Amino acid sequence: MGPSSGNNKNRFLASLLGHRPQKRVLIINVFMDDRRVYLPNSFKVPQTMAPVYLAGAFSRTGCRVRIYNEHRSGPLKDKSLLAWPDMLVLTGVITGFDRMLHMVAYAKTLNPKVITVAGGPAIRALPEYSREFFDYACQGDVEQMQEVIADAWGREWADPEMTPRYDLLPRFHPVDYLETSRNCNFRCGFCSLTAERNEYQKYSLKNMEKQLRAMKPGRHLCFIDNNFYGDDREFFLARVDLLQSFYKRGHFKSWSALVTHDFFLDFENLDRARESGCESLFSGVESFDRAELESYQKRQNLLLPQMAAIHRCLQSGIVFHYGLMFDPSRRSVRELRSEIDLFLSAPGITLPSFISLTIPFLGTPYFEECVRENRLLPRLKLRDLDGFTQTMKPVDPPEAVASLVRDLLSFRRYRRKVLRKAWEVWKTHRGNLSVFQRLQTLVNVFNLCAPHWINSPGRFPRMPAGRTYISTTEPLDPVYRPLFPVHSRYRDYFKPTLVTDDGGRLTEALLNDYQPDGSRLKEKDPPPLLSAIGFLAPHRVETPTRHTEKDQKSFVFIGRLLTPSGKNMKRGKRRILTLRIS
Numbered sequence: 268m269g270p271s272s273g274n275n276k277n278r279f280l281a282s283l284l285g286h287r288p289q290k291r292v293l294i295i296n297v298f299m300d301d302r303r304v305y306l307p308n309s310f311k312v313p314q315t316m317a318p319v320y321l322a323g324a325f326s327r328t329g330c331r332v333r334i335y336n337e338h339r340s341g342p343l344k345d346k347s348l349l350a351w352p353d354m355l356v357l358t359g360v361i362t363g364f365d366r367m368l369h370m371v372a373y374a375k376t377l378n379p380k381v382i383t384v385a386g387g388p389a390i391r392a393l394p395e396y397s398r399e400f401f402d403y404a405c406q407g408d409v410e411q412m413q414e415v416i417a418d419a420w421g422r423e424w425a426d427p428e429m430t431p432r433y434d435l436l437p438r439f440h441p442v443d444y445l446e447t448s449r450n451c452n453f454r455c456g457f458c459s460l461t462a463e464r465n466e467y468q469k470y471s472l473k474n475m476e477k478q479l480r481a482m483k484p485g486r487h488l489c490f491i492d493n494n495f496y497g498d499d500r501e502f503f504l505a506r507v508d509l510l511q512s513f514y515k516r517g518h519f520k521s522w523s524a525l526v527t528h529d530f531f532l533d534f535e536n537l538d539r540a541r542e543s544g545c546e547s548l549f550s551g552v553e554s555f556d557r558a559e560l561e562s563y564q565k566r567q568n569l570l571l572p573q574m575a576a577i578h579r580c581l582q583s584g585i586v587f588h589y590g591l592m593f594d595p596s597r598r599s600v601r602e603l604r605s606e607i608d609l610f611l612s613a614p615g616i617t618l619p620s621f622i623s624l625t626i627p628f629l630g631t632p633y634f635e636e637c638v639r640e641n642r643l644l645p646r647l648k649l650r651d652l653d654g655f656t657q658t659m660k661p662v663d664p665p666e667a668v669a670s671l672v673r674d675l676l677s678f679r680r681y682r683r684k685v686l687r688k689a690w691e692v693w694k695t696h697r698g699n700l701s702v703f704q705r706l707q708t709l710v711n712v713f714n715l716c717a718p719h720w721i722n723s724p725g726r727f728p729r730m731p732a733g734r735t736y737i738s739t740t741e742p743l744d745p746v747y748r749p750l751f752p753v754h755s756r757y758r759d760y761f762k763p764t765l766v767t768d769d770g771g772r773l774t775e776a777l778l779n780d781y782q783p784d785g786s787r788l789k790e791k792d793p794p795p796l797l798s799a800i801g802f803l804a805p806h807r808v809e810t811p812t813r814h815t816e817k818d819q820k821s822f823v824f825i826g827r828l829l830t831p832s833g834k835n836m837k838r839g840k841r842r843i844l845t846l847r848i849s
Contacts, residue, residue, distance in 0.1 A: 334432075353381060467494070593658075650764070665737050
């Protein structure tokens, strides 16, 4: 008897009694650990909210939805859960593509009839190649999940309101998350958002107020906008005014967000943010080297010296969090280590939240540059685009870079200096930061030296053996070994996806979506789907993509799927949509 036979029996009895059985949906945020220790990151902030938003697309009465976040809870190993769903929805970042294939192999082996849906950055980076593996390979915005539901089951199984399913979150989560905009108004050369080429979009203030009212009082709020400041200062000020009104009524304790460097040009921005309850901000410093910023096309960071922006923020009573990226294909290890010495010795500035190697994300201008200049390592694995594995030919010997990466993972050579720096920040900002804010600055000590202590308290990592920190020779993660025997059709799903071949050229898999020089191929038109017009909820952003009246009239449905012109079209098994899953 299979693991889901009891559920199937109940569904059969329900059908005999005339009740419509619920559809079962499992939504998984897949995760490949960049440190390869695979501990649950229960206290990591921020966490993805994609499964919560996706779950809102399904009818609450017609569908039973469960979510699983591998980043928060660790690798999914529950065989009965993998056998349970009628539809498996997968989302994740680019490095999670192989993990999506693992989930498909497990689910299809246990239940061949399960419908598999995948989206997010991983699918948007490889839209054509993805069609080989998933029933629905999705590229567009999260609201269009309803189109998948309508095509697979019918419109009655979708929820036109698409209210996020916060009730599915674990009982304990440190902060509440909300979103007021999408994408970014800048085009940094290394950023995956640049590869996706989507415009910056704003939600309405009414939508923001609705989210605020849905939050439990007395919590800390974390905005997951890619750029909370954006390109419309009036819209920023309007949101801050709304936050201030809720803050004065005690509806939340404080809030934090990510902003771009241009935010710090105007002191009023900091004052208004602080008055509305802002406690900390994150901004991508990336590098203290001007030439490096120019090569990253990070022009907004050239408007104001990096150190000046950090000091302005801290003096305004707001904690400044930031990250750094090191590019060993352009700079020597000595130069990169000198940048570590710089922030450790600079008076008054906080420690970075993380430091990683620069990543050549697929589809970015930086990726194209690396391909053209033949800088990518041979047999580069997609999984290794994690920031702690060498993916490009370095200036110095690879062994020297590997030693630097080991230091970045635990700061083993710098721990005393890190502690001294943290104590200096604690004393320096005693007058303008609260005790809780200064404790936040101490969190970065753990983020740099022992991240598992703060993200996975009470658990101790088993460090993987045999690591080389070089993609060409880096051993595969344990998750590439199947938990149980899978159908022979899916055995190859546990082989890593290669970006380059033995000669460092793009593989055949990548050439489905990219030219040999690294530039994107022109995207093919997706196969037509059952039109969801008439039941799709209004788009949550103020600049939605809408069908015209002419478009609506051109779609015809008479008992089966038709093309826009009205001609019959055989229903294909695999589809590609323009569905974006953040």
